[in-house]
Amino acid sequence: MLLKTQNSKVKVIIFFTLLILVLSFAHFGCDNRSTKVQYIILVTDIELEAEEITMIIGRDRLLIATIKTENATNTELKWDSSDREVVDVSEDGLLTAVSIGEAIITVSSVDGGASASCLVIVLEEPIPVTSVFLNDREINMNLGYTEALLFTIEPENATNQNVVYDSSDSGVVDVSEDGLLTAVSEGMAIITITTEDGGFTDSCEVTVSIWVSSISVNHQSISLNIGGSETLQAIIEPENATNQNISWYNSDPSVASFIDGVVIAISPGTSTITVISEDGGFEASCEVTIYPVDYFLVSNEVEWINAVSIVNESNEPAYHIVITEDLVLSERTEFYSAGALTISGNRTISLSHHTTGHLFDLWDQTLILEDIALKGHLNNSVSLVAISGGHLFMQGNSSISGNRNTNHYYGGGGVELYHFDASLTMKDNASIYGNRAYRGGGVYADSGYWNYPFTIIMRDNASISGNTSDTQGGGVFLNEECILLMYDDASIDDNNSHTGGGLYNMGTITLHDRAKISNNQAYMGGGVYLAQNYYQGGILDLKDFSTINGNVTPWTGHPYSMGAGIFIGVGGLFRMYDNSVIYSNFLYLGEGGAGIYQEGGNFIMYGGIVYGDNYHGGVPVELQNYYDPGSAIYKDPSLPSSSSIYGDQTPILPHIEGYNNYTNFTIEGRE
DSSP: OOOOOSSHHHHHHHHHHHHHHHHHHHHHTTOOSOOOOOOOOOOOOEEESOSEEEEETTOEEEOOEEEOSTTOSOOOEEEEESOTTTEEEOTTOEEEEOSSEEEEEEEEESSSOOEEEEEEEEEOOOOOOOEEEESOSEEEEETTOEEEOOEEEESTTOSOOOEEEEESOTTTEEEOTTOEEEEOSSEEEEEEEEETTTTOEEEEEEEEEOOOOEEEESOSEEEEETTOEEEOOEEEESTTOSOOOEEEEESOTTTEEEETTEEEEOSSEEEEEEEEETTTTOEEEEEEEEEOTTSEEEOSHHHHHHHHHHHHHOOOSEEEEEEOSOEEESSOEEEOOSSEEEEEEEEEEEEOTTOOSOSEEEESOEEEEEEEEEEOOTTBSSOSEEEEBOEEEEESSOEEESOBBOOSSSOOSSEEEEETTOEEEEOTTOEEESOEEEEOSSEEEOOGGGOOOOEEEEOTTOEEESOEEEEEOSSEEEOTTOEEEEOSSOEEESOBOSBOSSEEESSEEEEOSSOEEESOBOSBOSSEEEOBOSSOBOEEEEOTTOEEESOEEOSSSOTTOBOSSEEEOTTOEEEEOTTOEEEOOEEOSSSBOSSEEESSSEEEESSOEEESOOOTTOOSEEEEESSOOOEEEEEOTTSTTOOEEEETTEEOOOEEEEBSBOOEEEEETOO
């Protein structure tokens, strides 16, 4: 008989069983009587109904064990628990869940030593689901987009939170096992959620469409004469958006009516036409400006030429051209009508790069620029604007820029005043900047032999800045008989030249009410150079909180750099009054006079202060009358309303030098 053993204990039993059989055969072997032999079948295989089970704390369960060995002699079993404080087990296999945790229940045979085990997990009493709700009853989705489906299970602490999702039409809306919705195509689908515990359900309706992403109008702004009309169209993106519904609104129907997409001009003024999309509430608007019938509305060069022709041939006292689009002109425009012309429109008028000549040439014309930018180019041969007997008014952020006059005979990169009683008035942040010329990088005023009284007025933050001259007057060149008045925060700054970085003056200049000449650069007269022509020398009066500051002579180039702030040449006259200041001008290298260098002419201080200008060993004021027996008058600091000259913040007298003709220098109030 072949016996299968599982361990050493079985082997011992087999050994003793065989021994008994041998002894029995020896004892009864000679007996002729018949005998009966009995066999023992050991338990070699036991099977439990499960390898792992879950129980609820406090509950019982009978764990069933099955002996798989056929005809086993002894079927008695033993039960044991690895942790009876978690799971207890009776001798019959009855399990009792004692506390939360895990325990291993083992059953083994008494005969044969076979065994089997089961992992028992003890949990708390489960909390059943009572309902489920989707957070949205209706959802609108944009085609191609995704969205997470949110839900709420009640009670919130239900033990089993597992759910499944379903879409009534996955070709419209697909839903993943995690509840992520994907809009596949336009249409509608019902999404259903079902709880694993209890089978509770809820559903929502999902509609897929193509959403509006933006809206615009075919015109952001339009300008019309009274009686004119223009069609406005709303442009929806994307073009195939599902909902194309829009609404229009008119801010002032008394200025312009808006019916069926058409704007009709009624009276001068402005109105805003606004369109709003129903889908998304996107907005766009068009600014509508209505002008009188006699205003010329210009959007291209052809309209420009026609308008100018009418103005020049008419005898009306006033005209108005409104620029509705930026213009590039291919030829010079001459204005010679006796009337006043206003050009406005917050636009730019540029000279074509293929064209040389004045952009505007004024002959007895009064031209008013309102918020208009004039632009030239770097290969021109004359100034951008020429004024011959005409009058140019720049206001409302108007500007003249970007022009280079390469001609060595005609001056002025931006503006040239050259005949009769020409004048230039700049106000309301008007500017002349970034131009270049042989003389007068920004403005050139020279009446030549005729000695006409040209006038330049700068006020209300007007500026001449960033211009360059190859010789004289980086910002302005002013010949005799010419007058420059600066006030109300007007400035000439950041210009550059060989002589007279800010101004080269043979005329008359007056600064008051916070006007300033600053941050200009030249070898002689970084801020101002006062020179003499045939009949008179340049005159400069500094008054009422006006300043000359931050001007410099450069590091390299000219060995005789002088007068970083002011250079008073032969015939020049410089007068300072109360509350005027010259400060922080820098003479990097040169002979001296960082604030003021007087080579000739007259320097009179009725008031004001010169200080902090001695840089690199220079002194605030250098008085040298090498060529002209002029005079300098300096008021004693002890006198009321006196003027002062400071070096390193300490009151000092000017440094005085003479050559043959000594300066007639008077210190008032002293012996």
